[in-house]
Amino acid sequence: MFDDYNDIQDLDDINDGLDNKNNINFYNNGLKDNFNINKKPWVEKYRPNNINDIVHHEFIIKNLKNSIKSNNLPHMLFYGPSGIGKTSTIVSLAKTLYGEENYKKKILELNASDERGIKVIREKVKMFAQQSIKTSTSLSNLQENQNLQYKIIILDEADTMTSDAQAALRCIIEKYSNMTRFCLICNHVSKIIEPIASRCAKFRFSNISEESIKDKLKVIIEKEKVNIDEDELDLLINLSDGDLRKSINYLQYYNIINDNNKVLTKEEKINKINNICGIPEQIIIDNLWYYLLKNNFSELKKYIEYIFMEGYSGSTIIELLFNTIILENKILINNNYLFINDYKKSKIIDEISNSQSIFEGTCENTLLLKICTYIMFILHNN
Helix, strand or coil: CCCCCCCCCCHHHHHHHHHCCCCCCCCHHHHHHHCCCCCCCHHHHCCCCCHHHCCCCHHHHHHHHHHHHCCCCCCEEEECCCCCCHHHHHHHHHHHHHCHHHHHHHEEEEECCCCCCHHHHHHHHHHHHCCCCCCCCCHHHHCCCCCCCCEEEEEECHHHCCHHHHHHHHHHHHHCCCCEEEEEEECCHHHCCHHHHCCCEEEECCCCCHHHHHHHHHHHHHHHCCCCCHHHHHHHHHCCCCCHHHHHHHHHHHHHHCCCCCCCCHHHHHHHHHHHCCCCCHHHHHHHHHHHHHCCHHHHHHHHHHHHHCCCCHHHHHHHHHHHHHHCCEEEECCEEEECCHHHHHHHHHHHHHHHHHCCCCCHHHHHHHHHHHHHHHHCCC
């Protein structure tokens, strides 16, 4: 069926690519001249320092402001996808309350994914939580909150904490609530034990709208003098999937590699943005379907190794496969159509969902190989 498919890369060429460890040279294309190690990443440079600078989450900001004005700030549980402002919201809230000069004195910020054991909770967190409030905080920073008598402990990625650590944390929250407020931040709220979740006001952060991201990026574009077309900007925002942090990183990378003197066609512009966002060219996905249909595990495994050697993300490849299976009734490969019936679609989708859940945190290479092996099996069995 695919004997005349000339665009498929031969495995000998792929082997050569795997053996060549100098495929990527960061200093090519003038990157060395544009790179300044002393400059802040834009995602940090434009991180909000005031609660009023948070974009999109108007309802959450309104509720937090009301809690501050009434001097009744609860323990908080922020949850939602990555890159949408959860950490920035609580950090900017704390800086608004205490000012930059008192932030480190009144705030303990920990990344629970690195410090998630019970020892850290019993030592660092408990020690800070039980400290009394000193009166050195400048009242001018507190404004309407002159009776503010608590510190704030921020636990980022709290859903990675062990069960024992969460149980110990629950006791500390209960014991020191009169002088300390806790803010837990996570992606998966279901992984927070109920005794902690029930003690917190829950705030669900949704993906940031494309309009809000565009408004923020336009401010950065103006300040940094970025030369980018409206179509390129729209595509970049679309590929960010509501993740503001990701879109700012994409924009900075675009600015680094952009050549203002070179005129690009529309297709070249699309390929450029796709490369920045780590989206593989269509030929990569077409080749993968070819090896899936060839029904040869060794060749499939070798091609997946090649995909990773080229620097593509396994999760991105899985998402593209998933979208193709969901959205397309037939897949065009070498002028021939591959039809996948609803039964096979449901089996593949179920496998992708289960594998991503079971293998969360594992090697992406292993996960992609497992899913592709299953797809290959389904395609060749009724």
